[in-house]
Amino acid sequence: MSMSQRVFITGLGIITSIGKNADENLQSLVTGKYGFGSLEVLETVHRDSLSACEIKLEDRALSEQAGVPLHEGFTRTSLLGLISLQEAIQSAGLSPAEVRTSGLISATTTGGIREYETHYYELMDPKLRGDFVRFTDTATSGEHCERMADHVGIKKYLGTISTACSSSANSLMHGAQLIKNNKLDRVICGGTEALSKFTLNGFNALMILDKQHCRPFDSTRSGLNLGEGAAFLVLESEAEVNRKKRTPIAELKGYGNANDAFHQTASSPDGAGAFSAMQLALSSAQLQPEDIDYVNAHGTATENNDLSEGLGMKRLFGPDIPYFSSTKPYTGHTLAAAGSIEAVYCLMAIKHAVIWPNLNYKNMMPELGIQPVTTLRQEMKLKYVLSNSFGFGGNTSSLLLASV
Amino acid sequence: MEEKATYFINGVGIITPQKTFDREVFLSEISQYDKNILTCIAPDFKAYINPIQMRRLSRMLRIGLSAATICLRNSKITMPDGIITATGYGFLDETAKFLKELLEQGEKQLTPTYFMQGTSNALAGLVALTIKCMGYNNTYASKGVGFENALTDTMMQLNENASLNFLIGAYDEAAEIQYNASIRASHFKTEFINNLSLFDTNTKGSIQGEGSAFFMLSGKSSASTLCIMSDMDVVYKPDGRELQDALDNFLATNSLDAEHIDVIINGVSGDVEHDAVTNTLIRSRFENTAQTRFKHLCGEYTTATSFALWLGTSILSRQQVPDIVKVQHWNQPDKLRTILIVNQYMSKSFTFILLKEFVETQ
Numbered sequence: 001m002s003m004s005q006r007v008f009i010t011g012l013g014i015i016t017s018i019g020k021n022a023d024e025n026l027q028s029l030v031t032g033k034y035g036f037g038s039l040e041v042l043e044t045v046h047r048d049s050l051s052a053c054e055i056k057l058e059d060r061a062l063s064e065q066a067g068v069p070l071h072e073g074f075t076r077t078s079l080l081g082l083i084s085l086q087e088a089i090q091s092a093g094l095s096p097a098e099v100r101t102s103g104l105i106s107a108t109t110t111g112g113i114r115e116y117e118t119h120y121y122e123l124m125d126p127k128l129r130g131d132f133v134r135f136t137d138t139a140t141s142g143e144h145c146e147r148m149a150d151h152v153g154i155k156k157y158l159g160t161i162s163t164a165c166s167s168s169a170n171s172l173m174h175g176a177q178l179i180k181n182n183k184l185d186r187v188i189c190g191g192t193e194a195l196s197k198f199t200l201n202g203f204n205a206l207m208i209l210d211k212q213h214c215r216p217f218d219s220t221r222s223g224l225n226l227g228e229g230a231a232f233l234v235l236e237s238e239a240e241v242n243r244k245k246r247t248p249i250a251e252l253k254g255y256g257n258a259n260d261a262f263h264q265t266a267s268s269p270d271g272a273g274a275f276s277a278m279q280l281a282l283s284s285a286q287l288q289p290e291d292i293d294y295v296n297a298h299g300t301a302t303e304n305n306d307l308s309e310g311l312g313m314k315r316l317f318g319p320d321i322p323y324f325s326s327t328k329p330y331t332g333h334t335l336a337a338a339g340s341i342e343a344v345y346c347l348m349a350i351k352h353a354v355i356w357p358n359l360n361y362k363n364m365m366p367e368l369g370i371q372p373v374t375t376l377r378q379e380m381k382l383k384y385v386l387s388n389s390f391g392f393g394g395n396t397s398s399l400l401l402a403s404v
Numbered sequence: 405m406e407e408k409a410t411y412f413i414n415g416v417g418i419i420t421p422q423k424t425f426d427r428e429v430f431l432s433e434i435s436q437y438d439k440n441i442l443t444c445i446a447p448d449f450k451a452y453i454n455p456i457q458m459r460r461l462s463r464m465l466r467i468g469l470s471a472a473t474i475c476l477r478n479s480k481i482t483m484p485d486g487i488i489t490a491t492g493y494g495f496l497d498e499t500a501k502f503l504k505e506l507l508e509q510g511e512k513q514l515t516p517t518y519f520m521q522g523t524s525n526a527l528a529g530l531v532a533l534t535i536k537c538m539g540y541n542n543t544y545a546s547k548g549v550g551f552e553n554a555l556t557d558t559m560m561q562l563n564e565n566a567s568l569n570f571l572i573g574a575y576d577e578a579a580e581i582q583y584n585a586s587i588r589a590s591h592f593k594t595e596f597i598n599n600l601s602l603f604d605t606n607t608k609g610s611i612q613g614e615g616s617a618f619f620m621l622s623g624k625s626s627a628s629t630l631c632i633m634s635d636m637d638v639v640y641k642p643d644g645r646e647l648q649d650a651l652d653n654f655l656a657t658n659s660l661d662a663e664h665i666d667v668i669i670n671g672v673s674g675d676v677e678h679d680a681v682t683n684t685l686i687r688s689r690f691e692n693t694a695q696t697r698f699k700h701l702c703g704e705y706t707t708a709t710s711f712a713l714w715l716g717t718s719i720l721s722r723q724q725v726p727d728i729v730k731v732q733h734w735n736q737p738d739k740l741r742t743i744l745i746v747n748q749y750m751s752k753s754f755t756f757i758l759l760k761e762f763v764e765t766q
Contacts (some may be wrong), residue, residue: 262533
């Protein structure tokens with residue numbers, strides 16, 4: 001079978017705590033505006049103690065932006081996904097017929113658990129009736145994907161990936177594979193994640209949340225900040241791009257997926273999984289480490305991730321580590337959505353020839369001796385960029401994006 | 405014209421509400437349930453999991469890891485090239501435990517164990533960790549099509565490199581909170597029935613099932629090859645016409661007529677409305693073909709296609725059809741070479757899988 005079909009990115013959409021569309025996200029990245037602050041929308045006892053990167057829009061406003069009625073049972077995860085999915089479709093200029101014949105690969109860790117936890121006691125009493133029944137199935141990951149697909153009219157291929165914090169990087173990989181295998185001409189891939197009491201308390205119980213603004217790759221880092229958001233990218237086959245004679249945004253040139261096989265929730269101390277994912281991405285694109293111009297690191301600012309990822313990068317790149325930064329201080333860790341959100345940031349970096357700064361970095365980690373980009377670097381011609389996403393369960397993924 | 409790739413099922417391990425973990429029996433000892441909830445008949449986990457590791461694992465992680473281990477042993481593969489799991493509802497019992505504690509304790513003094521074991525990729529990660537497999541690792545959580553996504557992914561990996569061995573598995577658990585929340589929406593029957601009379605009912609809803617099944621797939625046959633998986637297709641929310649076209653296209657793509665199919669595995673779930681759709685579809689092309697059903701044995705769950713795949717694989721490798729799966733007026737086929745699985749989940753997604761007998765050539 002011919003695997004030579006190239007895969008291009010022709011559209012994107014994004015919503016995060018630093019902007020409700022691509023333009024707003026770009027402006028915030030350029031001006032150094034971040035989303036970290038007190039929780040105002042999520043109802044939790046931790047409002048005064050745990051800050052996060054929250055989208056300061058109530059579900060009512062999100063429903064309006066998504067163009068769906070408020071009481072139809074769309075979860076916040078579905079709404080965020082739908083907003084960015086529709087922006088991606090628009091940005092690629094897809095016709096309704098093209099949307100119908102697209103695939104949709106989404107990613108989430110907990111789907112609509114936010115609504116499920118809100119209505120838990122009602123849902124558990126089978127005798128009760130009310131609006132809450134619309135959230136009957138929202139404890140599943142796949143529910144949101146069906147809701148989004150049904151709303152925009154996608155039927156051809158659906159999939160939901162849930163590999164913790166590497167989920168949406170894997171949804172882009174699966175989409176690219178479907179195109180390379182001639183199963184689809186076009187597939188929209190990404191991920192979406194809303195903040196919930198469930199995840200906030202889960203990460204709090206794991207004691208990896210920093211109450212202060214997170215500091216990736218800094219020796220004083222002490223944990224991650226949670227965030228919420230969604231991003232979707234339209235992938236199209238080379239044949240489809242040629243047929244339409246449109247200039248794509250970039251090429252999804254390679255990808256790697258591996259497992260650290262070290263610990264259920266921690267990364268290996270030597271960064272074996274990180275190294276392996278990046279190396280696989282390079283080899284699938286037939287590139288060498290020195291070809292890489294920038295790495296958008298997973299960089300969660302947990303003690304464990306940044307050390308493991310940093311060692312993985314050092315092992316792969318040797319003494320000449322390319323420019324790298326983590327954009328987590330802007331958006332927080334958006335879990336399953338992080339991979340697609342950061343892929344969008346890489347595409348913006350390529351397009352505008354900039355490298356996003358790793359905010360809050362001051363002190364070098366002595367174990368690493370490497371330094372991320374700390375100020376906005378301009379006029380940086382970027383040809384090949386890596387975007388890393390790692391997660392619980394040892395899942396490590398890396399995407400290789402190329403300018404066109 | 406590209407030659408169609410062939411995928412070999414080189415091993416299986418499965419734990420379900422029947423005694424399927426034991427290769428010595430093939431649905432000859434049948435378990436009955438009368439509360440509409442079917443739960444796994446588990447083996448002695450100590451045979452598959454070391455005791456130190458076992459203490460920390462939830463029930464479903466034990467079941468999943470044991471099924472994976474049985475599959476690895478049966479296929480004589482110690483290190484697969486990739487691990488893919490699939491689920492619809494994930495580890496909902498562990499998710500519920502964390503959720504309940506969170507609500508009852510007002511978000512205070514929580515321990516992370518249930519949270520960690522509630523993530524959908526916990527099993528794929530656990531299997532990788534246990535056998536130190538650093539290869540490809542993925543988890544699909546797509547309601548009724550998760551296992552189908554995993555099969556699609558695997559088939560694409562094997563198209564690129566036929567010599568790879570992929571361990572792919574499914575799991576879903578009969579979680580109490582899913583039952584409580586969903587019975588209102590007629591996902592499950594409101595009257596209690598005996599599972600073996602599932603297909604004698606005339607009401608909405610099915611019975612809640614669960615299970616975990618792992619398969620070793622490769623583009624190459626091995627000494628342990630059980631059967632060939634030729635093709636798979638899925639349709640999502642088709643109307644009547646689209647559903648018929650999907651089946652016809654599937655048959656045409658594989659150059660098949662009705663007489664080429666020896667046995668149909670029908671994924672009816674005992675829900676009067678959903679079953680009518682699937683039965684009509686099957687009758688439209690397979691008036692006289694021998695039919696089997698299985699959801700009275702395992703219940704309905706989002707990855708029940710994995711039970712059907714095990715059943716088809718076992719029928720072909722053993723050249724035997726257990727009486728308990730035969731539909732009334734069974735016409736004994738003169739050979740057992742080709743099986744078509746037609747599964748459905750809530751009439752929302754439909755799956756076609758084509759299996760063929762593996763005949764060793766010199």
